[in-house]
Amino acid sequence: MAAKQVNPTRMELTRLKKKRITAIRGHKLLKDKRDELMRQYLDLVRENMEVRMKVESGIKSANRNFVIAKAGMSEAALNTALMAPKQEVNLEAGEKNVMSVDIPTFEYKTRTADENDIYSYGFAFTSSDLDGAVKSLADVLPDMIRLAECEKACQLMAAEIEKTRRRVNALEHVIIPETEASIKYITMKLDENERSTQIRLMKVKDMMLEEAHHYSEK
């Protein structure tokens, strides 16, 4: 039975029928959207995990190198060496639309093309361990950018999937059954009205004939 009170009129019936068609169409589209989002998401999240593992182990070994480098130098010398960075990273952020989710794409450019510009110090007063440490960190950077891209995309897509899934479920389990119940209720009511009108007319006709011809007295 319809949970909501509906007017059993033809106008309401037409409205509800239209609503049902829209709901079914919307349900189908949203379901397709959810499935496609999910497919792409699963690919992306696998990559995300892979890149994350790579970055984490990369940073871990870079950190180890830095600790070793630090051990071989005085704190002051190290700070001086790293005080004024030569290199600068500029990030170009674009947008990609995946199933109506805007995910960012990152592309980075270094200020200078020379890859040796990551060493912001003269080599005379620093330990060679520091060079190795800086190099190992520089090697992780492309993966770190990729990780940022992947992880952000995953977060945004997960939110969108959750939203879409809720909509699909709401349509499937609430809106569509409710509309159908209302439609059924109105159809029944209208049929019932029609039958009662017919019976009333038949009765009236009987009564009029009786009055004109007095069948029962004959």
Add this chain to the structure above:
Amino acid sequence: MYKIAVIGDYDSIYGFATLGLSICPVSTREEARTKLKQLSESEYGIIYITEKAAAELGEELEEYRGRALPAVILIPGVSGNTGAGVDGVKKTVEQAVGSDILFGGVNE
């Protein structure tokens, strides 16, 4: 044109300065919070934050999850890997799929 920032304790992040990333050494929760807010309002596209600093911020990072930019990404610090980054990925899987069907067995 965007820039990249790294937030965390000085020992974990000073190396990134040589690559041309902006480093923001923070030591307290309050500092990290204001720094993150400040960075997210200016022209930073990616903000890397050490897992340790992120753990102290907790719920406040949630706010950045839904936004397209900046991307706030956890990285391990010098004191080791807490697994918070991997947990973050698992959490998105849980959010999208309903339960973690992919990485249930992956544990550091």
